[in-house]
Structures are given as C-alpha cells and as structure tokens.
Amino acid sequence: MGSIGSNLQEVKRRIETACEQAGRDAQLVTHVPSLSTGKAPGSSLTLLAVSKTFGADAVLAAIAQGQHAFGENYVQEALTKIDALTAQRAQLQWHLIGPLQSNKTRAVAEAFDWVHTVDRLKIATRLAEQRPAGLAPLQLCLQVNISGEASKSGVLPAELPALAHAVAALPPERVQLRGLMSIPEPQPGADAAAQRRPHCLLRELLMALQAHGLALDTLSMGMSADLEAAVAEGSTLLRVGSAIFGAR
Numbered sequence: 001m002g003s004i005g006s007n008l009q010e011v012k013r014r015i016e017t018a019c020e021q022a023g024r025d026a027q028l029v030t031h032v033p034s035l036s037t038g039k040a041p042g043s044s045l046t047l048l049a050v051s052k053t054f055g056a057d058a059v060l061a062a063i064a065q066g067q068h069a070f071g072e073n074y075v076q077e078a079l080t081k082i083d084a085l086t087a088q089r090a091q092l093q094w095h096l097i098g099p100l101q102s103n104k105t106r107a108v109a110e111a112f113d114w115v116h117t118v119d120r121l122k123i124a125t126r127l128a129e130q131r132p133a134g135l136a137p138l139q140l141c142l143q144v145n146i147s148g149e150a151s152k153s154g155v156l157p158a159e160l161p162a163l164a165h166a167v168a169a170l171p172p173e174r175v176q177l178r179g180l181m182s183i184p185e186p187q188p189g190a191d192a193a194a195q196r197r198p199h200c201l202l203r204e205l206l207m208a209l210q211a212h213g214l215a216l217d218t219l220s221m222g223m224s225a226d227l228e229a230a231v232a233e234g235s236t237l238l239r240v241g242s243a244i245f246g247a248r
C-alpha cells in the first residue's frame, strides 16, 4: 500500500477508467449533491472514503488530499471522530454506512449528513422526529438485502416498495429519501459479469421505484474489490475503505 494520497489517486484512476469502459460520462464530485432536479441520475459520482477503524489523523490526511465525504460503520467511533474534526465540519459530509439501532438514532440524527442503512420504518420515523430543525434534512438510503439471506440486514426486495413509499412520506424538511444501498455477498474470484449481477438488481429496483413516482437519484454500491462492476451498473456513491486507508 502507498500513502493515503497515492492510494486516493489510484482509486480515482480506477473510477475514471471504469467510467470510460462503461461509456459513462459521470463527473467525480467531492460531496453528494442535493437531489438533482433536471439532471440525469448518474451524471455525478461521489467517492466515499470509508474510515472505520482508522483515526482522525487518517481522515485529516485524506482531507489534505481533497477528500471530503467519509463513511463510518460504528456510531460511537464515528461520533468521537466527528467531534475531533469539529474545525473541519463545515467542509465534510459524514455518512453512516453501518447498522443503526433505535437507541442510537438521536445521536445519528444530530451528527450525520447521510444514513445509508435504513431498513425499517421505525428507524426512519425516529430519525425524522429527532433531526434538529436547524440542520439540512438528513439524507437517507434504504439498505436492500439483495442476496436474500435471513441473517443479513436490509429490506427484502418484495418489501421495498411499501417501505420506500412510507419513508418518502416523512416530513421532507427533516429527512429526504435519496435511493438504495446494498452490500452484496463477497464473491472471491468472481468474473466481471458475476460481480455486476447484484448491482444490476439494485439498479433495477431503483428504476422501478422511480417509475412509481419516487424522485430518487442515488445508488450506494461498490467497494474496494468491485467498484468497476458498480460503476458499470450506474453507482452514484462508491464506498471505498481498504483501497484508500489500507488493510483493517
């Protein structure tokens, strides 16, 4: 592994190459834009640096290289980091990408910009109730259990439309539903076509919701090992950890 700076450059190069090969004219941006009105979904792509288990010093090193969007898995660890980086807060976007229990929703509603892992109406309702009025609406994605295993978190595809419509009906000044997120089963050694399949499924689920009138523009999919496959299937938010910060 190189430095955080050279790793970031390498990841961006991978993203650019993947866009070229997929014939995708997406602009790599430093923050997820607000809900795109008029713009085609997928016209921008945000690289989320997943900083779980790494300290505020690693986040600062990435900020120095122009990285502004960060993903965290563990609420308490994230709150400590967000607190340590108060001076940088205004330029950063913090995304929760790990599981969220209902006893942690208040802290999350107060500290984060995005939550990717909503899979129950109860959690979304609490986030809406607890989002401070002075802040921009919390941006939400629904986590979909794309491989359908009982052990995994995420809403099942069959239950997704009802949940999406219910979350979209929550007060828009507090929470805004933006799209879908998934964590496919790792497929070591899988070929490109196999890697694309779960991402293709998530894109089709998003398109079905759009066809039913929901204004959604976000596909949070793709990690260090499969970002090319996710870019090819229209990812708008890549969550990349180890390729930037090193092995955990």
Ligand SMILES: *Cc1c(COP(=O)(O)O)cnc(C)c1O
Pocket: 050, 052, 073, 097, 098, 183, 223, 224, 225, 239, 240, 241, 242, 243
């Ligand atoms: C850890 C994690 C990532 C980043 O994984 P890497 O393989 O390190 O890129 C992305 N998404 C979620 C939900 C994670 O927990």
